[in-house]
Amino acid sequence: MATGLFCCHAVYDGAVTDVTSTGAATAPAKRGRGEKSSATIYDIAKLAGVNPSTVSRALSKPGRVSAKTQKIIEDAAAELNYQVNPFARALPTGRTQTIGLIVADITNPTFFDIIRGAETTGSARDYTLVLAESAESPETEVTAARRLLSTVDGLILASPRMDDDHIRALSADKPVVVINRQIDGVPCVVPDVNKGISEAVRSLAANGHTNLAYVAGPAQSWMTGRRWEGVKAACEWSKLGAVRLESSKPTVDGGRQVARDVLESGATAVITYNDLLAIGLMQELQAGGMRVPDQISIVGFDDIFGADFTTPALTTVRSPLGECGTRAVTILLDVLQGHDAPDEAVSVETELVVRGSSGRLLA
Amino acid sequence: MATGLFCCHAVYDGAVTDVTSTGAATAPAKRGRGEKSSATIYDIAKLAGVNPSTVSRALSKPGRVSAKTQKIIEDAAAELNYQVNPFARALPTGRTQTIGLIVADITNPTFFDIIRGAETTGSARDYTLVLAESAESPETEVTAARRLLSTVDGLILASPRMDDDHIRALSADKPVVVINRQIDGVPCVVPDVNKGISEAVRSLAANGHTNLAYVAGPAQSWMTGRRWEGVKAACEWSKLGAVRLESSKPTVDGGRQVARDVLESGATAVITYNDLLAIGLMQELQAGGMRVPDQISIVGFDDIFGADFTTPALTTVRSPLGECGTRAVTILLDVLQGHDAPDEAVSVETELVVRGSSGRLLA
DNA sequence: CCACTCTTGTCAACCGGTTGCCAAAAATTG
DNA sequence: CAATTTTTGGCAACCGGTTGACAAGAGTGG
Numbered sequence: 001m002a003t004g005l006f007c008c009h010a011v012y013d014g015a016v017t018d019v020t021s022t023g024a025a026t027a028p029a030k031r032g033r034g035e036k037s038s039a040t041i042y043d044i045a046k047l048a049g050v051n052p053s054t055v056s057r058a059l060s061k062p063g064r065v066s067a068k069t070q071k072i073i074e075d076a077a078a079e080l081n082y083q084v085n086p087f088a089r090a091l092p093t094g095r096t097q098t099i100g101l102i103v104a105d106i107t108n109p110t111f112f113d114i115i116r117g118a119e120t121t122g123s124a125r126d127y128t129l130v131l132a133e134s135a136e137s138p139e140t141e142v143t144a145a146r147r148l149l150s151t152v153d154g155l156i157l158a159s160p161r162m163d164d165d166h167i168r169a170l171s172a173d174k175p176v177v178v179i180n181r182q183i184d185g186v187p188c189v190v191p192d193v194n195k196g197i198s199e200a201v202r203s204l205a206a207n208g209h210t211n212l213a214y215v216a217g218p219a220q221s222w223m224t225g226r227r228w229e230g231v232k233a234a235c236e237w238s239k240l241g242a243v244r245l246e247s248s249k250p251t252v253d254g255g256r257q258v259a260r261d262v263l264e265s266g267a268t269a270v271i272t273y274n275d276l277l278a279i280g281l282m283q284e285l286q287a288g289g290m291r292v293p294d295q296i297s298i299v300g301f302d303d304i305f306g307a308d309f310t311t312p313a314l315t316t317v318r319s320p321l322g323e324c325g326t327r328a329v330t331i332l333l334d335v336l337q338g339h340d341a342p343d344e345a346v347s348v349e350t351e352l353v354v355r356g357s358s359g360r361l362l363a
Numbered sequence: 364m365a366t367g368l369f370c371c372h373a374v375y376d377g378a379v380t381d382v383t384s385t386g387a388a389t390a391p392a393k394r395g396r397g398e399k400s401s402a403t404i405y406d407i408a409k410l411a412g413v414n415p416s417t418v419s420r421a422l423s424k425p426g427r428v429s430a431k432t433q434k435i436i437e438d439a440a441a442e443l444n445y446q447v448n449p450f451a452r453a454l455p456t457g458r459t460q461t462i463g464l465i466v467a468d469i470t471n472p473t474f475f476d477i478i479r480g481a482e483t484t485g486s487a488r489d490y491t492l493v494l495a496e497s498a499e500s501p502e503t504e505v506t507a508a509r510r511l512l513s514t515v516d517g518l519i520l521a522s523p524r525m526d527d528d529h530i531r532a533l534s535a536d537k538p539v540v541v542i543n544r545q546i547d548g549v550p551c552v553v554p555d556v557n558k559g560i561s562e563a564v565r566s567l568a569a570n571g572h573t574n575l576a577y578v579a580g581p582a583q584s585w586m587t588g589r590r591w592e593g594v595k596a597a598c599e600w601s602k603l604g605a606v607r608l609e610s611s612k613p614t615v616d617g618g619r620q621v622a623r624d625v626l627e628s629g630a631t632a633v634i635t636y637n638d639l640l641a642i643g644l645m646q647e648l649q650a651g652g653m654r655v656p657d658q659i660s661i662v663g664f665d666d667i668f669g670a671d672f673t674t675p676a677l678t679t680v681r682s683p684l685g686e687c688g689t690r691a692v693t694i695l696l697d698v699l700q701g702h703d704a705p706d707e708a709v710s711v712e713t714e715l716v717v718r719g720s721s722g723r724l725l726a
Numbered sequence: 727c728c729a730c731t732c733t734t735g736t737c738a739a740c741c742g743g744t745t746g747c748c749a750a751a752a753a754t755t756g
Numbered sequence: 757c758a759a760t761t762t763t764t765g766g767c768a769a770c771c772g773g774t775t776g777a778c779a780a781g782a783g784t785g786g
Contacts, residue, residue, distance in 0.1 A: 038513070083513055085454075085513070086513065086514050087450045087453040087454045087459070087514075088454055090450040091448075091450045091451055091454055096450070106475065106478055106479045106482060107475050107476065107479050107668065109472070109475075109668060109669075112469065112470050112472075112475070113470065115469055115494075116469045116470050116496070119469060119494065119495070119496055120496075123495075128493060128495075128510075128511075128514070129493075129494060129495075130491060130492075130493050130494075131478075131482065131492060131493075131494045132482070132486075132491075132492075133479070133482055133483075147491075148491075150401070150446055150448070150449065151449050151450075151491070252671075252672075279672055286674075305470065305472060305668070305669060306472075306668060306669030306672050308615075309615075309642055309669050309672040309673045310672045310673065310674065311649075311673065311674040
């Protein structure tokens, strides 16, 4: 007799009287187990003696109903322990109260703080964060982005690997904010590397270094170019020699592999594209008998988790990654509320964190 | 004349003829910008010349329609670049193709691999992962879980901080899988610490150690008790003395603080609740002039990211965290497909990873 | 060739909210 | 107190799929 999918609202309130004879035949339980599958605005309407649409207005359009009915409805909602069904809401409105975040690699600690910053800020404003990973592949990234885009209100791309045009295309569909890369016409949050870098170079120069090497990151990374520009400029200013070395991959292993090139370059100070490279490089150099920082100074980038586990602890240019996540979410939610996006890239400050891996050169 | 929310399907196919005069007044763009808001099964039905319900069946009920119409419909869908609207699907069915993962702390590296394992496995089976964080607070955790539960098909709790009854309550609503804790009646994935621990203790005994200290983690953590039990049993077996020391918090800082107690205990070998404690402890002991491992051996737990950044690199009992994530998702999806959950906790193997921080005691 | 299954497509109701339009009720004004 | 404006609540259509019931069409056997 029952035709299938109905919620069972028979047992609200402790009054479990005679369920079998009255309601059971017409109300099979719905979502799996548990008979409590939540109340709807129709239940509230019945209890409050008003129309469902009035309930809807009372609950989502402040001021549209009189204070009196508002109260009645809110009480009824509370009594029934009502929770909106996000899907039912999303269907007609398109609003999902959800934002997507795509990172290149979930296990890359660079992203941890971004994720946390975004999650915290989103939660605070009642948005849910959906996380996806591109496994460093531009294609996967585009796929993931497309898939996410249909279920979220907006998207945050952290250090995206896909090209600018793809990002603009996404951005034409729904609001998109980019972290760690600058793209015309798309709101961006980008750490301003120059402050941190010039602090680092100045400090190295002051410690007697005259030749510096920059170990670059992956070619698709927009940031690696920026950082090299910054290093080059700062070195010119401080009259240091600067060479750029390429790494095979931006990991501890990549750092180990580039150690030989570093030695051959004759540089006594190294700035690397990221902390992982710095750590690998330091391990390999120490294993070969070099003393850090007496013979060579090493400066990383990002101040990732674990940068202070090493001996000596790593000197590094800190990017405020948590803040990047927070800012990106804030911009996104502002845009969603109809505000304009900032027309220039939002820049956040970097700073040098001096630890043990950099210092005076002992000739 | 237009009454509001309609998708603009006027411009399918490159034929952009005369939009203004025909469609513009009746078809305001819907979801923000971009006129492409996606095709529906109604569009497909029209194009294929069948009923929408047939389209629905062709696309989701394999075998329900004839091969011929199936093909026609699939072609039409491809031509229109159709994508199901997840909300429209979720509304009547309750299926969301989404699973929730709650972790205590997003920045705690213990969870990184769990997250990645879960994300990867979920993606492979077309499920989206939604991540939430409890900030180590049982209350926040319950709230987050409740909120998530209404929008996901199932939930994974990694090292939950809430009590057993809350978890059982959630589990009565929707499928729940727990990682790193064992609860009767709820499917669990738990690393079997005994193998790793006995390897560790045996190795320490073989290196001349006779007194061992275990540095415990937070009291709410079910795991800390398990690990202590394992250590105690293994020490009895190997005839080592074992004492349990408490830490203030399971972090690097907590490790530093417990150094004094470790020294006073007279133990020459330490096993800590997690790697962070081990790292902090090692830093503090080395700062005080102790040589690791010559004077004291340190063994951590989990093999987190960064455990090999230290000098010496950290010896640790590795839990296969990625596998935990994978297994948990697999179990959850199996349950969602109607299979039975395993009635015993699924156990995954731990193993000792010997690095430099443990070794022979040089008296 | 007809009665009887089995397959396949259509109809219509439904999931749970949202919102434009309208009319009744209340408040304001002359 | 009547006329007018403003509130406030109700009606009904709609978002885009899903699914039970049913009937027309295809296939089968006697």
